[in-house]
Amino acid sequence: MSHHEISCGLEYITTPNLQECLSEALQSSYAFIVMPIVHPRFRRSHQSSVGTVGGFSRSDMLLASQDWNSRIVGKLSHYLDLDSESPIIRQRHEDCLNEELTYSRGLGLPAVMLSLHSTNVSNLARNVLSYLDTSHHPTLIWSYVPMFCQRTLRDQESEENENIEVWDEPWRWWSTFHERINWDKRVGVVVEIPANLPPQEILKRWLGEPIKAIVVPTSLFHNNKKGYPVLSRAHQQLVVEMIEHEAQVIVSGARRSNIEYYLQYLYRLWKKRPYIADDPMLSYAKGWEDYLQIPLQPLADNLDTHTYNVFEKDPIKYDQYQKAIAQALTDIQKKRKGESINNESLSASTDIINSDTKESGQGDNALKEIDKAITVMVLGAGRGPLVRATLNAADITQSKVKVVAVEKNPCAVVVLTALAKEVWHNRDVTVIPGDMRQINLSPKADIIVSELLGSWGDNELSPECLDGAAGLLKSAGISIPREYSSYVAPISSARLWAAAKVANVTSCQMEKNLETLWVVYMQNKHDIGEIKPVFTFEHPAKGVKDHKGKEVLDYRGLPVTDNRRSTVLSWEVKQDNVMHGFGGYFDCLLYGKEMISIVPSTHSPGMISWFPVFIPIKTPLRVKKGETIKATFWRCRNPRKVWYEWIVEVGIRATPMHNNNGRSSEMLL
């Protein structure tokens, strides 16, 4: 949620004197006004000439241009019906629409508002699309709809029959229109807040739409004892939520009170909203809402200082690692003690006569065994945070550790070596430059510690790296992390989809953009289904079996692993919606009970190292209540790279296969 200021506008049904209206609004410190583009005083000529601008409205000399292009939202004529039954009306209204759009562009209005009345919008969409495609700096399009059909609702109530259609109708008008213009970013929706609010899931769905503004009719306000206009608690909450989603507010309708009061009330509402800046994640994510980034490839590319800085700042992640390492050290000590005691009892049973040598003889070896340092290898040590965590854990658990820090990034190696000399000189820390998949060390590790996870778990090749390093771990050794899984939920988010599509200009690139995972702090989206696990990886990994069920070993005698995966998931659709892709997350069991997670329901509080991923689908899918969304994900590899492929099927419809052969996105080995 962003911490921007609130922006309010005032609607005028007519503006007999434009300057007066504007200055009235500005004096009451509204930011802009909404007014009809066509002045009622002007008659329209209905020659079906192609979009010529006639003298059909007021002169643009009335206002200064900075007022036109910052303070005026124009409303298109309400009667325009470009999808009428009659071809003549279709044609005439088409010409009128283009006349008004051209005029608005000429004035440089920041936005024009049009009303939607049905799902029959092909011709309207076609013309808006043409307008957007032919304008370098087009006026933005705000599509006005009520939140649901009051009329229909009343009909339904009278029939005492709760019909979901009531809620869906205007949403579908908007959704269909948005689809027809290819979910264009420059077109948003303006929703009028109704007196009686719909169920929560309906509101949640609206929050997934790109809401540019909400219309708050003055009729929603009632006067408090002091005589000031106020909103009901439910309305307060909704309005604040909408503003947090960057919606502007348009006050509209008959004035039952001084218009300043409405604005002042909204300001107070916004100021006194539950303040959330103390959540480190939210303050960290501030400004990054719905901003798409390409995932890192730490294996192929070396991370830079900045990135290390960001990650090392994480207040939670390394605490969790430290706890996990401490737990592992304790368990190993316990185990060794156990063994030494066994040795004692063993020796006791075997050697009864010479009882006084017992303690000193066998016992010494056992104690030696207990005292022997525990070898902890930190694989991908970066600039040392996990080494630090290991040393802390050792201190806490009073265990003797030999730390080996393996790192392939030369710049990081320099830092590590310096740290080893200057900071850790009195500790047993060795720095080994190199790729964990190629080096060979002895003694082998009792514990391997690594942090190679991406926002979608395995998407930075943690499995391949750790399997490659399996030879460094003792047979009964411990890997931290021990297990991790990726997760997805189908989501509706025209905003993220459109952002991904145009992330790179050329039309050829679009293909690629919609076959790529994007790291993004998702705000303007709506979950269509619950979050489900996709791929899981364990360490040390189990080997594949041959057709006789025997484990296959490689030349090092280590089990051959297969990190290719495929998973089929399905969700039942709870309400009509449009699917644009998936939200992706991961969780990870480090050791014992110690977890890290970015799955919303189990998110490690305050952990900021990972934003989720957005996994788009090429063709948004319109899904109906009761239908089943079936998604298949593949994790594929060849000798050079690893990549994901995915496809979504709904009934007889399906998306194309995504990222076949890793043509658009890949993770280089």
Add this chain to the structure above:
Amino acid sequence: MSHHEISCGLEYITTPNLQECLSEALQSSYAFIVMPIVHPRFRRSHQSSVGTVGGFSRSDMLLASQDWNSRIVGKLSHYLDLDSESPIIRQRHEDCLNEELTYSRGLGLPAVMLSLHSTNVSNLARNVLSYLDTSHHPTLIWSYVPMFCQRTLRDQESEENENIEVWDEPWRWWSTFHERINWDKRVGVVVEIPANLPPQEILKRWLGEPIKAIVVPTSLFHNNKKGYPVLSRAHQQLVVEMIEHEAQVIVSGARRSNIEYYLQYLYRLWKKRPYIADDPMLSYAKGWEDYLQIPLQPLADNLDTHTYNVFEKDPIKYDQYQKAIAQALTDIQKKRKGESINNESLSASTDIINSDTKESGQGDNALKEIDKAITVMVLGAGRGPLVRATLNAADITQSKVKVVAVEKNPCAVVVLTALAKEVWHNRDVTVIPGDMRQINLSPKADIIVSELLGSWGDNELSPECLDGAAGLLKSAGISIPREYSSYVAPISSARLWAAAKVANVTSCQMEKNLETLWVVYMQNKHDIGEIKPVFTFEHPAKGVKDHKGKEVLDYRGLPVTDNRRSTVLSWEVKQDNVMHGFGGYFDCLLYGKEMISIVPSTHSPGMISWFPVFIPIKTPLRVKKGETIKATFWRCRNPRKVWYEWIVEVGIRATPMHNNNGRSSEMLL
């Protein structure tokens, strides 16, 4: 229909000795054999290693390479189930498939055959797609399915319940698989001909699919009195129809007779089929089946000699024009006679006394009027065929004509001038170089004759040209043509769609290709709905009315016309299918009763000047029986160009808007 030779193959369930099998087949003059790729003698290792080719089948030294790559169709192992419930089986069979495909490519087999068993084919499709995308000269994929589910059919019959599913099942296996691999051209279907044939519409739907071969089981043959194997009449007809659609034939199953006999029978069948070469259209279209061409732009570009040659060859078109012109000339003479008689009776009533001057006086003028030459302007005269038609019509109707030939193409003007001098020197023929929309002539024309029609009627801008030339026609004058309409029917044709998509290599171009009209003689397609009219144009054109209902006139005092159009059409789907676009046609009323048409039901016999158009949609739409296909077409214009836009909606699904703003295809004014 093409006149190629028939190509037959022989299937072997096993090939204990490959050379022997092959030479047996060749000696019986089969063109190729179908055999399993994996030799049963070889065991498979099931390590899930990534597509390594092991010694799992026979050596490629067995045959000469020209045999491998021309005479062997390999069958993939029947047990492969890449979409099994079990992830392990999925993975293993995936590896086997790639092993067999890689091996087939290594041998250079022309095609491999795989069997489909359900609509659950995502993983199979994914792997085939990868195979095709990573091979420069991939082995073609033949997907084998029965024509329908015998088993299910029997079940249904036992329940005495006629269920369409029976017919749809295997078709849907294929159709889903084909969709998953994006309708790739390199993947075709092989259909097994069943003993009892399905209803006609099912067969017709199959003829819309890219059928590479049909499997004809020997069990379909019965022995005639001479003891030779023959097919039932129904089967004969189907086999011939399939071969005409370029399907090869695979004879398969237990040999109840000498295998040569089956082949000899099929040859006889093909030879004695109803011979169709006497239809000029069919012989003209020979070799052009499903071959896509960009429509001409005679207005923007000047036609070349070759094109003129082709069009002037048309045996029918100019006959029709000649008849129409003759009719028009006769009608004008009748009209003039009528007027002169009126004059007589008029004069008779007015002047009774001086009766002897009557005949000579008024009568003379009347006769003069009758004798006055009829002015016929040929607009877009090209190299004169319509001038010739006009002169012939004049001779036939013994009418005196003054012919004015207007032509903008300098090369054609040269020819016309020469003709006027050398051939038409004793006739009244004037050649006027220039654009019919700009020139001004007097006297005005009694008749205007033009032929500016494209395959989709108005798509070569006939309406704009003739409206531009309206000033050349007398107020009561006649335009030939008088009226024309475009038509469409929704069609299924993966072949045309795939051909359009890749007509131009770059992936950016695909967008454009699927927003373009293509001129093509369509063979491999299936009509999903009947043919319906889209846009109609009349000449002389009626003017647009203003909001008072008054006709709007331009500076010349001529009615302002508006040739923009929009039409909404809908079709009910009769059986499950996949829509890939539209077939487009036109018909045209020249004058009186004289028509020309390329609408199949009314096609002018033997007229070869126009092939139909294929209008693709970007995203093929899967349509279910009972659903309604709603299509909207727009004809748009701006000062520089004219273009079409279209969108298709089925229930809650829709294609994107096509060719918005004419971004991909346009007709330049």
